[in-house]
Amino acid sequence: MRLSQAIALGRTLCSPVPATQDDLNGGGCALGMGARALGLKFFHGYSLNEINYPTLRNRVEMPCSCDLPRGDYWYGTLGGAIAHFFNEHVFGAKDWTLDQLIDWVRSVEPAEETPRPTDALAKEPVSAEELSKRV
Numbered sequence: 484m485r486l487s488q489a490i491a492l493g494r495t496l497c498s499p500v501p502a503t504q505d506d507l508n509g510g511g512c513a514l515g516m517g518a519r520a521l522g523l524k525f526f527h528g529y530s531l532n533e534i535n536y537p538t539l540r541n542r543v544e545m546p547c548s549c550d551l552p553r554g555d556y557w558y559g560t561l562g563g564a565i566a567h568f569f570n571e572h573v574f575g576a577k578d579w580t581l582d583q584l585i586d587w588v589r590s591v592e593p594a595e596e597t598p599r600p601t602d603a604l605a606k607e608p609v610s611a612e613e614l615s616k617r618v
Contacts, residue, residue: 486517486536487589493520494581501574513569513584514562532562539565543591547572561591
């Protein structure tokens with residue numbers, strides 16, 4: 484499942500909350516939405532990460548003129564961009580919608596990427612029906 488698809492599905496499984504993948508009350512950010520869609524469990528602060536989706540490390544051009552921390556590795560990556568846009572533009576300035584963020588992710592992600600589970604995260608695929616029972 485592509486990352487953009489995971490975020491789109493995950494938005495139906497949790498409420499949007501900035502700055503956390505899982506607020507432990509049924510909410511999470513865009514990366515948390517993607518994690519829920521994949522059935523990943525909250526683990527040490529992060530559940531969807533560079534291990535599951537290596538493309539989160541890919542360098543991307545930020546489509547905004549925000550003054551981001553220079554030299555900060557995370558902010559120049561796809562994962563950092565998703566976090567930034569969800570927190571600062573979808574929630575902060577409200578000049579982006581979640582649909583626009585998902586469309587942008589779709590435009591910069593590879594054609595197909597299968598997430599890689601780790602020992603610390605759920606390995607069994609979980610259906611959307613099963614996930615909706617958990618929420």
